[in-house]
Amino acid sequence: MRNARRWTSAALAGLFLCLGCVQALAAPEQVEKAIEIAVAIAEDDTHGYSSYADYSRDGDPDYDCASFVCTAFAEAGFDVYPLNNVGSMIGDFTEDGFFYIADIDFSTPKDEHLELLLRGDILLKDGHTELYLGDRMMVGAHLDYDDQPGDSQGNEINVRSYYAKAYDGSVWEGVLRYYETLPPLGDADLDGEISAADARYALRAAVGLETVQENTLRFYVADADKNGRIEAADARLILRAAVGLETPEGTITLP
Numbered sequence: 001m002r003n004a005r006r007w008t009s010a011a012l013a014g015l016f017l018c019l020g021c022v023q024a025l026a027a028p029e030q031v032e033k034a035i036e037i038a039v040a041i042a043e044d045d046t047h048g049y050s051s052y053a054d055y056s057r058d059g060d061p062d063y064d065c066a067s068f069v070c071t072a073f074a075e076a077g078f079d080v081y082p083l084n085n086v087g088s089m090i091g092d093f094t095e096d097g098f099f100y101i102a103d104i105d106f107s108t109p110k111d112e113h114l115e116l117l118l119r120g121d122i123l124l125k126d127g128h129t130e131l132y133l134g135d136r137m138m139v140g141a142h143l144d145y146d147d148q149p150g151d152s153q154g155n156e157i158n159v160r161s162y163y164a165k166a167y168d169g170s171v172w173e174g175v176l177r178y179y180e181t182l183p184p185l186g187d188a189d190l191d192g193e194i195s196a197a198d199a200r201y202a203l204r205a206a207v208g209l210e211t212v213q214e215n216t217l218r219f220y221v222a223d224a225d226k227n228g229r230i231e232a233a234d235a236r237l238i239l240r241a242a243v244g245l246e247t248p249e250g251t252i253t254l255p
């Protein structure tokens, strides 16, 4: 036990040095297309915010938060309904290759939870959604500020700096993320590659500093030895895999 603890703190100390080596990879090509469409809508101020009815938020000329994000993904070729409400997005998107990831703790400081976000993640909470762009930026449709169609002040739909906590104190609850291929076994931070950051995440989960719900994508990949628990042994296996000493056996198995 003492040895395990010593290994744990030594590994954590070493791994902290490695943070920052993993950053803003490009999203899958089709997600990049959705980002491009979303940013173009945001920059075209003939489009503003409206949420009253489907005909007023269908992009002619205005959108609400959900129709803005969903239209961008629909126009990029995803089989999703452009006029979803926030409440119907998870069901619709997870039928088309997206995973809903609900175990990121958005109440932690930004520096901690931003490590777990990827460019192209769709941020969700009850009643609101925005699209994360990486590098602490996001794009979304917020509010109708000028009380008329369009975005005369340029702040109704725009690219802005990332926030976790809204004025009402609520934080994001999860993200919808698209994978062209499932993340490899051991990829505990779900960014598609095995690195020391994954070992760090698994280790934090093993000692209770991160909560990983069972039957989630992250649980399956973090349990690198596939024994049904996330423990220091998984972190050790992932760390060895990150430096090429071994490969976690097999693939993840979804329920």
Ligand SMILES: [Ca+2]
Residues within 6 Å of the ligand: 041, 042, 043, 044, 045, 047, 151, 154, 155, 156, 157, 158
């Ligand atoms: Ca705008």
Ligand SMILES: [Ca+2]
Residues within 6 Å of the ligand: 048, 049, 144, 145, 146, 147, 148, 149, 150, 151, 152, 156
């Ligand atoms: Ca307006």
Ligand SMILES: [Ca+2]
Residues within 6 Å of the ligand: 187, 188, 189, 190, 191, 192, 193, 194, 195, 197, 198
């Ligand atoms: Ca990773």
Ligand SMILES: [Ca+2]
Residues within 6 Å of the ligand: 222, 223, 224, 225, 226, 227, 228, 229, 230, 231, 234
């Ligand atoms: Ca395990």
